[in-house]
Amino acid sequence: LLSVLAAAPMGLGMEVMAPTTINALNGSSVKLSCTFNSCYKVENKQFSLNWTYQECRNCSEELFLQFRMKIMNKQLERFGNRVEFTGNPTKYDVSFTLKNVQLEDEGTYNCYVLNPPDRHRGHASISLKVLTKEPPKHDSTVAVIVGASVGGFLAVVILVLVVVKCVRRKKQQRLNTDDQKTEEEGKTDGEGNPDEGTK
Numbered sequence: 001l002l003s004v005l006a007a008a009p010m011g012l013g014m015e016v017m018a019p020t021t022i023n024a025l026n027g028s029s030v031k032l033s034c035t036f037n038s039c040y041k042v043e044n045k046q047f048s049l050n051w052t053y054q055e056c057r058n059c060s061e062e063l064f065l066q067f068r069m070k071i072m073n074k075q076l077e078r079f080g081n082r083v084e085f086t087g088n089p090t091k092y093d094v095s096f097t098l099k100n101v102q103l104e105d106e107g108t109y110n111c112y113v114l115n116p117p118d119r120h121r122g123h124a125s126i127s128l129k130v131l132t133k134e135p136p137k138h139d140s141t142v143a144v145i146v147g148a149s150v151g152g153f154l155a156v157v158i159l160v161l162v163v164v165k166c167v168r169r170k171k172q173q174r175l176n177t178d179d180q181k182t183e184e185e186g187k188t189d190g191e192g193n194p195d196e197g198t199k
Contacts, residue, residue, distance in 0.1 A: 014038060014122025015158060016113050021127045024101045025134065031086060032126050033095045034111035037158065038118055039166040042089045044069055046116040049094050053078070054108040061110060065096055078104065098128075106130045 015037040024030035034051075049067035053076070054060070064076045064083060071085045082100055087093040094113060098105060106128055114121040 014113055014115065014118050014120055015162060016111060016122035016124040017158070018111055018124035018126050020125070021129060023129045023131055023135070024098075024105075026101060026103060026130050026132050028101055029097055029099045030101055030128070031095055031097045032109055032111075032128070033093075034087070034113075034124055034126070035093050035095070036113045036115070036122055037092065037162045038115045039162070040115055040117055042092070042115055044089075047089055048114045049089065050110075050112040051094075051096060052110045052112070054110065056107070059107075067094070101128075101130055103130050103132075 016034065017036065018032070018034040022030060022032060047067065049065075050063055051065035052061035052063050054062075062076055062078070064074045064079055065085060066072045066074065067089060073081075073083055073085070075081065075083075079098070082098055084097045084099065085095075086097045087095040094111060109126045109128060111124045111126070112121055113123075
C-alpha cells in the first residue's frame with residue numbers, strides 16, 4: 001500500500017500510478033502499466049511523455065519511448081523493435097508492452113508525464129524482474145481478495161483527492177474572476193453613478 005502511494009505524490013499537480021515491481025517470464029511479452037490523473041483534458045500539442053530505462057540504481061537513464069505530438073520509438077539497440085506503445089494518453093494511459101523479454105531487460109523503467117496547464121511533471125518507476133521459470137502455483141484466493149480490496153480502496157481515495165483538488169482549483173479561479181469583476185464594478189460606480197442621497 002505504501003509503495004503504491006509513494007508512486008502517486010499527492011501534493012503535486014500530476015498523480016502517476018504504476019506497479020512498483022513486475023515479474024515477467026523470459027521469452028514472454030509483458031505490459032508495463034502506467035496511468036495518470038489530471039484536472040485537464042489531454043491536448044496532443046502540449047502533452048509530453050518519456051519512458052526511460054536504468055540498468056542499475058546508479059546507471060544513467062536511457063530514453064527509449066517519447067510522446068511529442070505523436071509516439072516516437074527511440075529504438076534503443078537493447079530493445080530493437082520489441083517495444084510497442086499500447087496506451088492511450090487521452091484516456092490517461094501511457095503503458096507499453098515489451099515483447100520477447102530477455103534477461104538483460106531487468107532493471108528500472110521510469111514513466112514521466114506532463115499535461116499542461118499542470119506545471120509539475122509526474123513520475124513513477126517500475127522494477128522489472130525476469131524469471132527463467134514459472135513460479136510455483138499456490139492458493140492465493142485470500143491474497144487476491146485482500147489485494148483487490150486494498151487496491152479498490154486506494155483507487156477511490158486517489159480519485160476523491162483528485163476531484164477535491166480539481167474542485168478547489170476551479171473554485172479559486174472563479175473567486176479570482178469574481179474579485180476582478182467586483183473591482184471593475186466599483187470603479188464604474190465611483191466614476192459614473194450619482195450618489196442616491198444627492199437626488
